[in-house]
Amino acid sequence: MIEVKDLHKGFGDVQVLKGISTTFHPGKTSLIIGQSGSGKTVFLKTLIGLHTPEKGTISFDGRISTKFTIEEKRQWRQEIGMVFQGSALFDSQTVEENVMFPLKMFTDNANSEMLDRVNFALNRVNLENSNSKLPAELSGGMQKRVAIARAIVMNPKYLFCDEPNSGLDPQTAIVIDKLIKEITDEYNITTVINTHDMNSVMEIGEKIIFLKNGLKAWEGSSNEIFKTDNEAVVDFVYSSNLFKKVREAYLKEIK
Numbered sequence: 001m002i003e004v005k006d007l008h009k010g011f012g013d014v015q016v017l018k019g020i021s022t023t024f025h026p027g028k029t030s031l032i033i034g035q036s037g038s039g040k041t042v043f044l045k046t047l048i049g050l051h052t053p054e055k056g057t058i059s060f061d062g063r064i065s066t067k068f069t070i071e072e073k074r075q076w077r078q079e080i081g082m083v084f085q086g087s088a089l090f091d092s093q094t095v096e097e098n099v100m101f102p103l104k105m106f107t108d109n110a111n112s113e114m115l116d117r118v119n120f121a122l123n124r125v126n127l128e129n130s131n132s133k134l135p136a137e138l139s140g141g142m143q144k145r146v147a148i149a150r151a152i153v154m155n156p157k158y159l160f161c162d163e164p165n166s167g168l169d170p171q172t173a174i175v176i177d178k179l180i181k182e183i184t185d186e187y188n189i190t191t192v193i194n195t196h197d198m199n200s201v202m203e204i205g206e207k208i209i210f211l212k213n214g215l216k217a218w219e220g221s222s223n224e225i226f227k228t229d230n231e232a233v234v235d236f237v238y239s240s241n242l243f244k245k246v247r248e249a250y251l252k253e254i255k
């Protein structure tokens with residue numbers, strides 16, 4: 001479980017996060033949504049330790065990350081998986097080398113042991129027989145699978161994804177979303193995803209946090225987001241006519 005309390009982060013005179021508190025639970029996919037510039041990326045980067053908060057705490061199963069010693073930080077870093085926008089694979093390395101990278105960096109396991117683990121992760125994302133391919137030889141959806149395999153190869157407790165389905169067609173995006181949700185359930189991972197994709201919100205949003213101007217303006221589940229009368233959420237999520245109609249139809253049905 002990740003507990004965030006009163007998180008503040010700014011740059012110079014600009015305050016970006018203005019006191020965010022929330023909790024992310026194991027086995028659940030939590031989604032961060034909000035307009036461009038609302039602070040989603042700064043929030044995610046602060047959670048993973050790339051930004052240091054001025055105020056507030058982030059606690060990982062009781063361990064406060066800003067108080068970590070170097071050794072504790074190294075240990076914690078191994079418990080984290082990350083999927084970045086655009087997959088962030090090493091272009092000149094094969095799929096196998098990309099997925100093996102965290103194992104080489106953090107463990108001194110024998111090569112055969114690492115290879116078993118790599119094959120397990122690739123198998124889990126349904127990407128067998130691609131070990132020797134280069135990222136350029138794969139489709140965008142397959143590259144995301146490699147990025148997910150790399151993120152889970154260390155058996156993480158926490159998974160952070162920044163726009164995991166950006167650049168994918170809607171069908172592939174849903175497949176990737178569902179894969180992340182399945183893995184989250186299966187391995188009881190605490191997963192936090194930044195997204196702009198309203199399909200993701202509806203499909204996999206077990207918990208949704210809506211940021212507005214650096215504050216948490218709303219949180220709830222995908223079912224609750226249909227029913228909410230929070231104006232800011234409704235304006236943001238149902239800004240397209242299609243989603244407005246879907247919401248109206250849903251609300252009629254449950255009356």
Ligand SMILES: Nc1ncnc2c1ncn2[C@@H]1O[C@H](COP(=O)(O)OP(=O)(O)OP(=O)(O)O)[C@@H](O)[C@H]1O
Nearest residue numbers: 011014016034035036037038039040041042043196
């Ligand atoms: N390193 C930085 N230095 C100064 N300002 C920054 C820095 N990183 C982010 N900001 C500012 O913080 C604000 C929030 O940015 P952030 O990238 O978190 O927004 P976002 O919600 O992720 O937007 P988007 O959906 O467009 O990715 C913006 O005004 C941005 O200019």
